[in-house]
Amino acid sequence: xxxxxxxxxxxxxxxxxxxxxxxxxxxxxxxxxxxxxxxxxxxxxxxxxxxxxxxxxxxxxxxxxxxxxxxxxxxxxxxxxxxxxxxxxxxxxxxxxxxxxxxxxxxxxxxxxx
Amino acid sequence: xxxxxxxxxxxxxxxxxxxxxxxxxxxxxxxxxxxxxxxxxxxxxxxxxxxxxxxxxxxxxxxxxxxxxxxxxxxxxxxxxxxxxxxxxxxxxxxxxxxxxxxxxxxxxxxxxx
Numbered sequence: 001x002x003x004x005x006x007x008x009x010x011x012x013x014x015x016x017x018x019x020x021x022x023x024x025x026x027x028x029x030x031x032x033x034x035x036x037x038x039x040x041x042x043x044x045x046x047x048x049x050x051x052x053x054x055x056x057x058x059x060x061x062x063x064x065x066x067x068x069x070x071x072x073x074x075x076x077x078x079x080x081x082x083x084x085x086x087x088x089x090x091x092x093x094x095x096x097x098x099x100x101x102x103x104x105x106x107x108x109x110x111x112x113x114x
Numbered sequence: 115x116x117x118x119x120x121x122x123x124x125x126x127x128x129x130x131x132x133x134x135x136x137x138x139x140x141x142x143x144x145x146x147x148x149x150x151x152x153x154x155x156x157x158x159x160x161x162x163x164x165x166x167x168x169x170x171x172x173x174x175x176x177x178x179x180x181x182x183x184x185x186x187x188x189x190x191x192x193x194x195x196x197x198x199x200x201x202x203x204x205x206x207x208x209x210x211x212x213x214x215x216x217x218x219x220x221x222x223x224x225x226x227x228x
Contacts, residue, residue, distance in 0.1 A: 034217075043118075044206070044219040051215060090156065100145045100210035100217055104156040 002027050004093050006105035014113050015083055021076040021108050023091030032099045033074040034092040035065055044090070050074065051096075061085070086112045116141055116209050118220035126226045127197055134193045135223045137207030142187035145210040148180070151222070152203045160205075163190040197227045 007022035025031065035047040048059025055067040065076045074091060091105040117140040127133050137146065146163040161182055162170040169182035184190045194201050207220040 036219075043221040046216050046218075049215065099215075100147060100208075101159055101162065102157070102208075102217060103159070106156045 002093075002103060004091055004103050004105040006089075006091050006108050008108050009106060010109045010111075012111045012113065013081060016080050017112075019076075019078045019081045019085070019110065021089055021091075021110070023074045023076065023105055025072050025074070025091075025093045027072075027093055027095070027103075030096045032094050032096055033065075033067060034094070034102065035059065035063070035074070035076050036090045036092060036104075037087045038090070039087045047076070047089070051099075081110075081112045083112050083114050086110060115216075116143060116211050116218045118207055118209060118218055120207055120220035120223050122223060123221065124224040124226075126228060129198050129227055131197055132193055132195045133197065133225060134191050135205055135207075135225075137190045137192070137220055139188045139209050143209040144187070144212065146184060146190045147208040147210075147217075148182060148190075148192045149206045149208060149219075150203045151206065157206065160192070163192075194225065197225075199227045201225065202227045 003026045005024045033050040036044045037047050038044050047063050048057050050057045050067045058064045063078050067074050088107050088109050090107045092102040094102050119138045121136045148160040149157045150160050151157045159172050160175045163182050163184040165184045179195055181193045204222040204224050206222045208217050210217050
């Protein structure tokens with residue numbers, strides 16, 4: 001069965017700390033990978049995406065993610081978080097055949113304290 | 115990028131009634147999707163709204179419960195029929211911008227069934 005697992009449901013950290021959110025997937029075939037963010041009261045926004053090429057992708061707001069095919073992982077990182085990074089983060093996977101149809105992980109609520 | 119407007123943004127409905135949610139996009143898009151986010155859970159794809167033909171439903175979702183219309187390339191509706199409290203969720207419209215290789219989301223419709 002296809003699935004997307006996010007390792008942490010809730011993360012609390014202080015400003016300037018480093019953030020890493022884990023994402024593993026189980027999917028037959030070739031996939032495209034995404035991280036979305038939902039700030040409080042706002043709609044989902046794309047942070048970054050991986051389709052092919054360099055497995056280390058950089059997104060907006062200083063976020064990056066690394067695709068490790070052998071581990072079926074696509075972990076999100078940010079070296080130094082800010083209070084404004086408080087949000088819910090979703091990992092998502094889609095088949096390359098129909099990449100608009102996203103399967104989401106459960107989400108990780110990140111709270112950054114001043 | 116695509117700008118998506120969903121109406122209503124929230125509603126409280128009586129069980130047994132139906133609610134139609136509208137999704138309007140500011141540009142013509144090929145692919146439109148409807149998702150559901152139940153309380154405390156991740157987003158689940160309900161169906162693909164196909165222009166000029168019946169929607170394509172994911173496993174666990176049926177047309178009688180969630181009829182979808184897609185009369186043109188900028189508009190779609192999702193109806194939640196014969197509602198029960200279990201239908202209380204956030205319903206989101208998503209469109210794919212092939213050029214940007216990105217899925218965009220509306221702000222969602224928060225539905226509470228009492």
